[in-house]
Structures are given as structure tokens and as C-alpha cells.
Amino acid sequence: MSGTLEPKVYGWCPGALRPMMSGDGLVVRVRAPLGKLTVNQARGVARLSQDFGNGLLDISARASLQMRGLREDRYEALIEGLRDLGLLDPDAQAEARRNVLLAPFWQDGDDSHAIATDLSAALTAATGLSLPGKFGFAVDCGEAPVLQDTAADIRIERAGGTLNLRADGAETGKPVTRESAVAEALALARWFLQQGGAPEGRGRMHRLIARRGPPTAHAAPMANARFTAKPGAVPAGTLAAMEFGQMPAATLARLADHGALRLTPWRMLLVEGAASLPPLPGLILDAADPRLQVVACTGAPGCLQALSSTRALARQLAPHVPAGTKLHISGCAKGCACPGTAPLTLTATGQDEFSLIRRGTAADQPVKTRLSAAALRAAPELLKEGS
Ligand code: SF4
Numbered sequence: 001m002s003g004t005l006e007p008k009v010y011g012w013c014p015g016a017l018r019p020m021m022s023g024d025g026l027v028v029r030v031r032a033p034l035g036k037l038t039v040n041q042a043r044g045v046a047r048l049s050q051d052f053g054n055g056l057l058d059i060s061a062r063a064s065l066q067m068r069g070l071r072e073d074r075y076e077a078l079i080e081g082l083r084d085l086g087l088l089d090p091d092a093q094a095e096a097r098r099n100v101l102l103a104p105f106w107q108d109g110d111d112s113h114a115i116a117t118d119l120s121a122a123l124t125a126a127t128g129l130s131l132p133g134k135f136g137f138a139v140d141c142g143e144a145p146v147l148q149d150t151a152a153d154i155r156i157e158r159a160g161g162t163l164n165l166r167a168d169g170a171e172t173g174k175p176v177t178r179e180s181a182v183a184e185a186l187a188l189a190r191w192f193l194q195q196g197g198a199p200e201g202r203g204r205m206h207r208l209i210a211r212r213g214p215p216t217a218h219a220a221p222m223a224n225a226r227f228t229a230k231p232g233a234v235p236a237g238t239l240a241a242m243e244f245g246q247m248p249a250a251t252l253a254r255l256a257d258h259g260a261l262r263l264t265p266w267r268m269l270l271v272e273g274a275a276s277l278p279p280l281p282g283l284i285l286d287a288a289d290p291r292l293q294v295v296a297c298t299g300a301p302g303c304l305q306a307l308s309s310t311r312a313l314a315r316q317l318a319p320h321v322p323a324g325t326k327l328h329i330s331g332c333a334k335g336c337a338c339p340g341t342a343p344l345t346l347t348a349t350g351q352d353e354f355s356l357i358r359r360g361t362a363a364d365q366p367v368k369t370r371l372s373a374a375a376l377r378a379a380p381e382l383l384k385e386g387s
Contacts, residue, residue, distance in 0.1 A: 017089065029060060050249050051081075056248060060245075062150075100137045105146065146227040154166075156185060159221070163181060231287050239270050241266075241292060244267070296328075307353075314329045326343050326344065328362065330348065344357075347363070
């Protein structure tokens with residue numbers, strides 16, 4: 001088979017051409033061009049997941065569609081299927097480089113759409129640009145930014161009516177135009193490498209900026225814009241959340257009956273042009289659904305590193321999570337589903353055994369240890385402040 005198989009993540013994310021071995025088979029991530037699946041592509045991906053995988057699809061925090069449970073001996077056939085759908089890059093390096101997240105509310109031909117199209121093409125064609133595996137770009141040029149809480153290393157966003165280029169972690173940026181944005185973004189990526197941002201091939205922009213600050217030309221003040229996505233109607237269509245970021249492939253195919261799909265980094269899909277959607281397995285359509293307050297990683301048995309299952313407990317605890325807060329349930333201290341801090345985190349330390357961390361990451365010091373899943377279910381008030 002082509003591609004590289006690795007049992008664990010070490011600073012890179014799986015792609016279609018670089019699959020990763022997990023507890024339930026190969027994991028493949030499809031980075032749809034501009035984060036969009038046409039109706040035909042969505043139906044095709046659903047069919048491939050059912051034919052070659054376990055029929056479940058995840059959406060990643062960078063808006064990639066993840067297929068799981070794939071058998072190694074069917075990998076080549078899967079790749080052929082993805083190629084026929086127009087969802088493959090020329091090679092694994094180009095696939096990794098074309099890490100462009102486009103704000104999902106774009107309209108045909110607007111700044112976001114035009115810049116992301118050109119940036120994707122430039123990154124695919126770039127030579128001598130060996131960026132770290134997780135290094136990514138956010139194109140977020142709507143009226144107000146919506147991706148500032150989403151991980152990215154180089155951002156193109158609007159502030160006070162002007163387009164700006166910003167190195168992640170910097171409070172200032174550099175004004176750019178629609179025409180200059182792509183060249184400036186690539187120049188900033190090269191600056192990152194020249195400044196030693198990626199020793200041994202790993203590193204993130206915000207760490208470099210914390211050490212030496214942004215380039216001197218980046219002096220324009222930038223605004224902070226917080227955005228919280230909710231399921232429901234938006235100008236471009238309807239947003240549907242996926243329970244813990246996963247849905248059956250059949251649901252993806254059914255959604256495609258209502259329009260083309262845009263992948264978002266919020267564990268939601270935007271169905272273009274749809275005024276409403278029917279209830280479907282794995283979807284959350286009510287903005288008040290308590291499951292939206294919980295994030296849970298794959299856990300056992302799907303992940304080789306998981307010490308416990310996570311999602312059954314997440315479902316059971318969701319109604320008990322205090323209003324306005326967030327619970328992160330992690331199968332191990334790696335914290336894949338929520339790399340930053342969360343108000344409440346349960347980190348598995350054994351099968352159905354968890355530590356409770358307040359206002360921290362999955363790896364932080366717990367305030368309680370050895371909590372069994374049964375004890376948490378029986379006394380969910382353990383999650384409340386001060387308990
Ligand atoms: S956090 Fe979850 S998905 Fe990530 S490695 Fe640990 S168990 Fe696996």
C-alpha cells in the first residue's frame with residue numbers, strides 16, 4: 001500500500017495519503033477543497049465509509065472528515081474511490097501543506113472564498129516549504145472573524161474593514177489586500193521557518209511569537225472576536241451539530257439530499273441553502289441540547305491509547321453539566337478533543353475510572369482522582385463547583 005502507517009500521533013495529523021493506524025483500523029482524513037463536499041462527493045464519501053470502513057464519520061477540529069475502521073487491504077480501493085471523487089491531493093506532502101481552514105459562511109467570490117482558493121493552490125504548488133505537520137492557515141475574512149478560537153498559525157482576517165495578516169499569538173497584524181494576501185501569507189510561513197520556529201520539524205507560530213514577537217511590519221492593531229456556533233439557520237443554510245463530532249455515514253448521505261455540505265471546525269456541518277433539516281441519527285439540531293456542552297474523544301475501543309470508553313459516559317452526564325459550562329471527557333491525558341483548558345475535565349486513568357480537573361487540560365493536576373464512571377453517574381453533582 002502507499003502512504004505511511006504509524007501507530008500514534010507525533011506532531012502530525014492523518015490525511016488520506018498518510019493514514020494512521022488506530023485501535024479499530026486505519027484512520028483517514030479527507031481535507032475537502034475549501035471545506036466543501038458537493039452532493040455527489042458527500043454521497044460518495046458515505047458509500048466509501050460503508051464499503052471500506054466502519055460506517056462512522058468524524059469531523060475534526062480543523063474541519064476535515066475522518067473515516068475510521070478501515071482495513072489495510074482495502075486502503076488502495078478507498079484511495080481510488082476518493083480520487084474518483086476529486087478529493088485527493090497530488091501527494092502526501094501537498095496534502096499536508098494545504099492546511100487551509102476557510103470560515104464556513106463564505107459566499108462565492110467574496111474575499112474569503114477568493115483568498116482560500118488562491119492560497120490552497122499556492123500551497124499545493126509550493127516548493128521548499130517544509131512546514132510542521134500541524135501548521136495551518138485560517139482564512140476568516142467575513143464581516144467579523146469567526147475562527148479566532150480555532151487553532152491556526154497564520155490568519156487572514158478582517159479588522160475594522162481592512163484585511164490583515166496575523167501571526168497566531170500576535171496582537172498586531174499587517175494590512176494586506178485580496179491580491180497580496182497569499183504572497184504575504186507564504187512569506188510569513190517562510191519567516192517562521194527562518195526564525196527557527198520549527199526545530200526538528202515541529203513547532204507552532206504562537207510559541208515563536210511568545211519568544212520573539214511578530215515581524216516589525218506587523219504593527220496594525222487587531223480586534224478580538226469571540227464566536228460561538230449553534231445549530232440552526234444561518235444566512236448560507238442550516239448548521240447541524242454532530243454528537244461528539246461523529247455521525248453514521250448514512251446521515252451524511254441523507255444530509256446531501258438537502259444540499260452541498262460545508263465542513264466546520266465546530267463539530268458541525270453547514271447544509272447549503274437548507275432552511276431546516278429533519279432529525280437524523282447522530283445529529284443535534286436544537287441549540288439547547290445539553291450534549292453541546294460536552295466534548296469527548298474517540299476513547300476505547302477506537303483509540304489505541306485510550307484507558308477507557310468516553311462517549312457513553314458523556315451522553316449520561318450531559319444533562320447534569322451546569323448551564324454555561326463545558327465538560328471535556330478524555331480517554332487519556334493527551335486531550336485530543338480539547339487541547340486547551342476546559343472548565344471541567346474528566347481524564348481516564350483506567351477502565352471506567354477518571355480524574356476530575358477544574359479549569360485545566362486533560363493532563364493538569366486533578367482535584368479528585370479514582371472516580372468511577374458508576375459513581376459519576378450516581379452522583380453527577382460531583383461535577384459542580386466546590387463539590
Ligand atoms: S485523548 Fe482520546 S483520542 Fe486522544 S489519544 Fe487519548 S484516548 Fe486517544
